[in-house]
Every structure is written in C-alpha cells, then in structure tokens.
Amino acid sequence: MSLFNIEMRFVRKPKDEPYWIVEFPSEVEVKLLASRSVSLRNCIELWAHAPNVQKLHEELKLYPKSLMQPYVQADKSFKIEVDTFCKHFSQKEKVDKLEAFSYLPVDGPVDLKTPDVTFQYIEYYGIIPHCPPEQPYEVFFGRWVRKILR
Template structure:
C-alpha cells in the first residue's frame, strides 16, 4: 500500500547522471515543499529512480535531471502539476560564453536529427526574475547563429521549438545585470498545469469550507503514485477533492468522513448567496461533473479513529490531508 499525506521534501537529489541524457525541468514557483516529492514519485512511477549523486537547488525553478529516455521525460510531464515544461538540455553555463562553449561541445550527431533542412524551427527566450524587451530577446537569439540550423524559421507551427532560458536569481529586489545561469534546449513537453484551472474549486458543483485546492489534490495523488485501476481511499474525504484527482488518473475511489451532512450533501451551503445545499450537491455529483462517476465506489460516515474495515481489506493508496491524519494522534 502507498500512502500520501501532503508532506514535504527530503534532501536535494536527482537521477543518477552517468552516461544518461540530461533534461532541464522548468518548475512553477508555488508549493515549493511539494515539488521534489512529486517529481521523485512520478519518476518512480515511470520506472526510474532518484539517487543522491547530484544536488538540486530546491527553491530554483530550474532543475537538471538525468533520465534514460525522452519517453520517460514525456511520461513525467503527462502527470506533473508542479512542472511547466521539460527540455532536452543541449547547453548550460554561468555566462553566455560558457553556454556557447557548452553548445559547441554538444555532440553533433545528437543535434543533427532536429536541424535538418526539411525541418522548421523557432527559438524562444524565457527569463526568470527579469523582463527583457523584444529587442533584447532578438539579440540573444541572433547570438546563437553559430548553431548549425539548416531549416527555415517558422514562428507559428515549427517542427521543433528551442528555448534559451536565463536565471536571474531569487531576489526581486536585487536583480543582477547578467544572468546567473543560462540554459539552451529542445522543448519536449509541457506539464499538466491546466488541470489546476479546469478542476478549480471555484467552478465545482459541491464544495465545503475546507475543500482542497485543485493543485494540492493533484500533487498528493501524484505523491501517492496513483495509476489506472488502483483503489484509493481517503479517510477524511470531505467534499471529495482528493477522490476527484485520483479518479482523473484512472483510480477507483472511496472514502469516509465523520460529518454526516457533508457525506450526504445536506445542510447549509458553503457558497455565497445560497442558503441550503441542493439535492444533487454531493461527492458523487462532483465526480459526475468531470465525467468520472464510473470511478466512484462509495463514501461512508465513519470515525477514522476507529477501525471499520474487515481484516484483509487492502487499498492501493491511502491519500488524505496530512493535518487531519496528524490529528488522530490526539484522539
């Protein structure tokens, strides 16, 4: 059984790097303590593993990971909500000169398949903690003209997109003139940040005063390595936010809660200008809203401090709010 309780990080670790392709991960700057557990869990789910052979700057939006294949990189991005994009890293330096040198030393045979005359491309410039003018961006792109591109530039529908990424540090009150780190790579895939908006609690049919933020719910489902056909249990189910995230990833979901009114969708409404909950405001209706009703098993009224399950009952993952799990120690 796997358990997820919304915990934080552990030490700074990355995949073993010896002989493996390097990838650059661009992360969102929120829920920082959840990012490493999510990435570690998803790499494990994809069949990889982390080791302590390489340090990560845990608060930075740029992480360099070594992975055995582009397929694994794509698999990671099909699940993550903390990462924005991943790139095949072609060059990295502490200065423009170091970056150019790194790019010139990147194996030509690895570049060649993406630079052919029949393939179009474009280059994007991304900066963290500094805004550049369009003219400055164009100058930076022009400085990469030594790269052996043979195809034509296509700004609308290129065959390949390359990114120049610059890191100007973490202090918005002390932005350096020159970037602290520069990266160049081929875009591979984007993460699942759009899930945060499409599953927003603001538009959810049934909510409560403590309904979990959609981003945290998906993070915790990823921490629990939820996968299709798993059976997932939340002992403090509330309005079912964690069940929704787990069902989105293909799991069958169930839960318990001590609050009879919440489980049955009864009582006063949590929404402004609505006095009472409607007859179809319940956890099952929430899953129905997202086309996930077939993954709903059931929800029971129960005190989680007392054993209710017959011996031998097993779940693939138990995912719940860590603060509620912690409170059981005092019951």
C-alpha cells in the same frame, strides 16, 4: 514517478532554484512524467548550461553535431524562445540574444507559430524579482521535449 516506475538521476541536487537538472533513461520517461505533472512548466533536453553567456556558447559549440542532427534538418521547422527568470527584456533585447545563436547548424525554416522543433534559451537571475543582478547566475540552452499546457 513510482506510478510509471521511472528512474531519474539528479545531475545536480536541487537547491532554491525553480528548476531541476536531471537525467532520464530516455525521452519516453520524460513525456510520461510530464503527462501526470501538475507543477511542471516544461522539459528541456539540455544541450548546454554555464555560469555566463560566453561559456554557454563555448559549451554549445562543443555539443555533438550527431545529437543535434535529427532536430536541425532542412525538413524541420524551428523557433528559438528566449526566457528569463526574474528579469524582463524588451523584444529588441530578446532578438539580439537570439542572433547570438546564428552559428547553430539549423537548416530548416523558421516557424514562430507551429514549429517542429522549439529551442529554448534561458537566463536565470535568481528568485528575488525586485533586484535582479546585472548578469545572470546561470544560462541554459536546449530543445523542448515537452511543454506543459496546464
């Protein structure tokens, strides 16, 4: 971070989770940091996170439409990826989870190969892979800023 003189603020101090929730002055700094990172998987503009799925949907419905607008227009293709940490789901279960986001005001076409915008839904089940809890510890939804292809 000192290489680019990037300021970053922890929204929540990191513990044992495999993710950080941080704030940057702009998307430019996020992309700069990601361009030099070795262990970063992806960077997501977090639109909502909560301790359970119901609260996530409640929070996401409150996210300002004005902040969504540039990414949900009719000329922007999109896809939503479902990701889990330490628990696996069938394709049908993933589709069921995707359909729960049908209220999002996306007007563009779905493009699963090369979308203009990728949204990410993540369920975090802890760090012990052989005995995940029944329900996730935390859930997240946001827009990809940068996917790291290392």
